[in-house]
Amino acid sequence: MGIRWVLPPPLPPALPPVALGALFPSLSVSEEPLTFSQCKSMARGPASSVFRFYASKKNVSRIRVLLCNQYLTSFGQHERLVTQNLSPSPLSEVPNRPFFTSLVDLNRQGLLSRRENYLGSDAFDVKPFSSVVEDGDEDLNENSERSKVLVDSVSEFDADVGNAVENGVNDKDSRIFDEKCGVGENCDSTMVELEKGAGNGESYVHVAYRDPVELYRELRNAEKAAKQRRSDWESLREIFSLLGKSGWASDQALAIYIGRAFFPTAVAKFRNFFFKKCSADLAKYLVSLGPSDGAVKFLFPIFVEFCLEEFPDEIKQFRGMVSSADLTKPHTWFPFARAMRRKIIYHCGPTNSGKTYNALQSFMEAKKGIYCSPLRLLAMEVFDKVNALGVYCSLLTGQEKKFVPFSNHVACTVEMASTDDMYDVAVIDEIQMMADPHRGYAWTRALLGLKADEIHLCGDPSVLNIVRKICSDTGDELCEQHYERFKPLVVEAKTLLGDLRNVRSGDCVVAFSRREIFEVKLAIEKHTEHRCCVIYGALPPETRRQQANLFNDQDNEFDVLVASDAVGMGLNLNIRRVVFYTLSKYNGDKIVPVPASQVKQIAGRAGRRGSRYPDGLTTTLHLNDLDYLIECLKQPFDDVKKIGLFPFFEQVELFAGQLPNITFCQLLEKFGENCRLDGSYFLCRHDHIKKVANMLEKVQSLSLEDRFNFCFAPVNIRDPKAMYHLLKFASAYSQSVPVNIYMGMPRGSASNDKELLDLETKHQVLSMYLWLSQHFKRDNFPYVKKAEAMATDIADLLGKSLIKANWKPEVRNPGKPKPQQKADGYERPRSLIKQYEK
Numbered sequence: 071m072g073i074r075w076v077l078p079p080p081l082p083p084a085l086p087p088v089a090l091g092a093l094f095p096s097l098s099v100s101e102e103p104l105t106f107s108q109c110k111s112m113a114r115g116p117a118s119s120v121f122r123f124y125a126s127k128k129n130v131s132r133i134r135v136l137l138c139n140q141y142l143t144s145f146g147q148h149e150r151l152v153t154q155n156l157s158p159s160p161l162s163e164v165p166n167r168p169f170f171t172s173l174v175d176l177n178r179q180g181l182l183s184r185r186e187n188y189l190g191s192d193a194f195d196v197k198p199f200s201s202v203v204e205d206g207d208e209d210l211n212e213n214s215e216r217s218k219v220l221v222d223s224v225s226e227f228d229a230d231v232g233n234a235v236e237n238g239v240n241d242k243d244s245r246i247f248d249e250k251c252g253v254g255e256n257c258d259s260t261m262v263e264l265e266k267g268a269g270n271g272e273s274y275v276h277v278a279y280r281d282p283v284e285l286y287r288e289l290r291n292a293e294k295a296a297k298q299r300r301s302d303w304e305s306l307r308e309i310f311s312l313l314g315k316s317g318w319a320s321d322q323a324l325a326i327y328i329g330r331a332f333f334p335t336a337v338a339k340f341r342n343f344f345f346k347k348c349s350a351d352l353a354k355y356l357v358s359l360g361p362s363d364g365a366v367k368f369l370f371p372i373f374v375e376f377c378l379e380e381f382p383d384e385i386k387q388f389r390g391m392v393s394s395a396d397l398t399k400p401h402t403w404f405p406f407a408r409a410m411r412r413k414i415i416y417h418c419g420p421t422n423s424g425k426t427y428n429a430l431q432s433f434m435e436a437k438k439g440i441y442c443s444p445l446r447l448l449a450m451e452v453f454d455k456v457n458a459l460g461v462y463c464s465l466l467t468g469q470e471k472k473f474v475p476f477s478n479h480v481a482c483t484v485e486m487a488s489t490d491d492m493y494d495v496a497v498i499d500e501i502q503m504m505a506d507p508h509r510g511y512a513w514t515r516a517l518l519g520l521k522a523d524e525i526h527l528c529g530d531p532s533v534l535n536i537v538r539k540i541c542s543d544t545g546d547e548l549c550e551q552h553y554e555r556f557k558p559l560v561v562e563a564k565t566l567l568g569d570l571r572n573v574r575s576g577d578c579v580v581a582f583s584r585r586e587i588f589e590v591k592l593a594i595e596k597h598t599e600h601r602c603c604v605i606y607g608a609l610p611p612e613t614r615r616q617q618a619n620l621f622n623d624q625d626n627e628f629d630v631l632v633a634s635d636a637v638g639m640g641l642n643l644n645i646r647r648v649v650f651y652t653l654s655k656y657n658g659d660k661i662v663p664v665p666a667s668q669v670k671q672i673a674g675r676a677g678r679r680g681s682r683y684p685d686g687l688t689t690t691l692h693l694n695d696l697d698y699l700i701e702c703l704k705q706p707f708d709d710v711k712k713i714g715l716f717p718f719f720e721q722v723e724l725f726a727g728q729l730p731n732i733t734f735c736q737l738l739e740k741f742g743e744n745c746r747l748d749g750s751y752f753l754c755r756h757d758h759i760k761k762v763a764n765m766l767e768k769v770q771s772l773s774l775e776d777r778f779n780f781c782f783a784p785v786n787i788r789d790p791k792a793m794y795h796l797l798k799f800a801s802a803y804s805q806s807v808p809v810n811i812y813m814g815m816p817r818g819s820a821s822n823d824k825e826l827l828d829l830e831t832k833h834q835v836l837s838m839y840l841w842l843s844q845h846f847k848r849d850n851f852p853y854v855k856k857a858e859a860m861a862t863d864i865a866d867l868l869g870k871s872l873i874k875a876n877w878k879p880e881v882r883n884p885g886k887p888k889p890q891q892k893a894d895g896y897e898r899p900r901s902l903i904k905q906y907e908k
């Protein structure tokens with residue numbers, strides 16, 4: 071936002087002041103700075119009632135001019151006071167002039183100074199009267215003598231500065247001004263000010279036009295505060311309370327490195343200082359504004375001066391902290407990738423349109439390739455598929471490393487993608503996950519940092535625009551390939567009419583909680599001839615694959631799949647119809663509608679090229695939910711505006727150097743509060759990391775790096791048993807003793823839901839052990855083989871348990887809302903979408 075300069079219209083020199091006001095509507099606003107001679111002519115000219123300007127002889131272009139007009143009637147309370155004050159007005163017949171806009175613009179356009187500490191002051195939206203010149207120029211307040219002429223009325227003023235003869239004001243005053251102000255080539259600075267209404271009872275209004283730097287200096291030098299009425303003190307107290315609570319002021323204070331945490335303290339100190347020193351006029355003026363935005367904006371620049379003088383250490387510390395938490399320009403974090411000429415190919419389209427298939431063709435044809443998957447399961451699928459097609463490919467996930475001899479290809483989870491190795495072709499699957507609130511940073515890092523000549527992105531169009539922007543930042547060439555679904559998805563309007571007895575072979579019933587999944591399975595198996603496979607996130611990938619194979623295989627009775635949203639990605643499934651059991655889910659806080667993008671992704675699993683059901687159908691259990699389903703499918707893809715980012719350990723370490731005496735969890739919190747991001751990025755949510763960090767505070771001797779790494783271990787933070795094991799692993803690691811698996815093998819498959827939950831937890835703990843063994847020195851985790859064997863056995867037991875599972879599910883989280891209990895043997899939810907709408 072540039073500074074705008076107000077130029078008066080050219081005026082006939084002999085125009086009487088009464089006529090001048092009418093000319094103000096034609097004030098032009100120029101983007102160009104005024105020349106010094108223009109300023110001079112304005113100062114001498116008759117156009118305005120009040121001129122106030124500062125000039126530096128060093129650089130005329132830095133002159134700032136504020137042109138005020140005393141006849142404004144709509145420029146806030148304080149201008150009204152000015153108007154009232156100027157009675158009897160010689161110009162009372164002059165119509166109100168729309169000068170207001172120009173003046174406000176001028177106010178808002180950042181005439182505020184830019185001294186070194188005012189970094190980011192473009193964002194300021196405060197009284198622009200700070201007297202500091204731009205760009206480190208000599209501070210006029212400090213180093214130059216300023217002259218001041220006080221004149222009693224508008225016409226006299228006009229006469230003084232410009233048209234003394236024409237307006238009948240004596241030459242002597244004019245000379246005084248010239249001498250004192252030195253309006254001429256050699257003047258240091260010039261300031262002309264009007265004491266409005268002096269002597270008529272409201273003399274304080276001149277305060278509105280005073281330079282905040284000066285006001286601050288006067289306050290600082292004052293011996294003590296003027297006496298005020300009790301009610302005025304009350305009013306002032308309210309104004310300061312408003313300042314302390316003002317989000318606007320706290321945001322603006324960041325520009326001078328007064329952090330949000332320190333802001334209330336700074337305001338409290340400022341208030342104490344102010345109350346000890348304030349003059350009668352200043353207090354009266356503020357009281358006249360009352361506890362309002364106007365008062366806050368008036369006080370703010372004075373507050374800034376106070377802070378700059380009083381809190382240099384705090385400002386320096388916060389500045390250091392902010393610069394060490396600088397996450398702006400993440401594309402510059404990967405200089406090697408920036409030095410490459412990369413070609414990005416965006417395979418853009420809905421599900422089941424052949425995006426991944428085409429990208430994998432290029433991957434397999436390359437000499438050296440990397441495939442980055444959103445899930446372990448999908449990495450395993452690609453690993454199997456590619457090796458089966460004769461291309462040697464290794465597997466790398468957080469939990470396992472399967473090296474295939476002579477392989478130049480690797481299928482990995484996106485977090486494990488190496489930004490050190492060079493590749494001919496890289497594939498990043500489900501690129502829209504860049505916007506995922508928790509894991510988005512991993513996709514962003516892969517896109518920015520992979521060293522590959524060709525990078526294939528597969529995903530829906532939601533992140534296309536942001537990828538375009540990133541490519542223009544990185545200088546990579548972008549090539550877009552758009553896809554359509556092989557066969558359109560058809561919505562079945564009939565629905566299941568609320569009755570699970572209407573499921574058919576090839577259906578996938580989608581529910582959004584583990585409890586609901588087992589309820590549905592139980593109901594279907596009890597009331598129909600169908601048998602159900604289940605897939606949900608807490609199951610190990612091996613078990614999910616086993617269940618998928620069971621469902622795909624036609625030679626068995628398992629012809630219905632009951633699944634969570636985990637079915638939306640990664641598995642090749644022969645689904646005829648996707649049936650939404652509900653279209654609402656618990657988001658950890660409350661019941662919310664399932665986002666349209668997720669509904670599309672899941673519904674799109676129905677019908678798959680080359681499968682038994684190439685035509686896809688989708689519907690809902692309840693008629694009530696159908697409209698929402700249709701609405702979701704009709705909705706265009708979101709246009710994602712921001713993608714995720716998370717600091718590397720080195721960045722956190724640098725930040726930690728600024729705050730040596732706080733816990734790691736507090737450190738993460740502070741980082742979140744103070745980090746700076748470009749507009750296209752957000753800091754990924756890290757509540758789960760903080761929760762682990764909190765728990766690990768008990769483990770004393772972990773280094774910062776180890777602590778950081780432990781916090782990323784895959785653990786279900788809502789499962790106390792899993793958290794307990796993580797704590798034990800970290801404790802043993804910190805004592806440099808071999809980390810053991812303190813867990814026995816279950817005797818057999820589960821015969822109730824409690825045992826099933828136990829198997830799930832045990833597998834997660836083993837998976838965590840394997841993850842830690844990959845992310846820390848292997849020597850510290852000597853029982854990897856044992857953990858792998860146990861994990862395989864447990865996944866097997868889980869598969870067996872699921873086949874015979876016909877029990878009511880345990881409630882893992884009793885806080886969740888329960889569906890309605892029906893008398894006919896199984897629980898059915900009401901349409902939660904309808905409930906939500908109500």
Ligand SMILES: Nc1ncnc2c1ncn2[C@@H]1O[C@H](COP(=O)(O)OP(=O)(O)OP(=O)(O)O)[C@@H](O)[C@H]1O
Nearest residue numbers: 420421422423424425426427428528642678679680
């Ligand atoms: N040209 C092709 N020849 C044979 N089969 C194909 C071809 N293109 C795609 N397919 C098959 O179609 C199915 C869907 O393709 P693919 O997985 O590539 O779609 P997608 O758009 O990536 O979908 P999603 O986003 O759901 O993963 C797969 O089973 C794939 O093997």
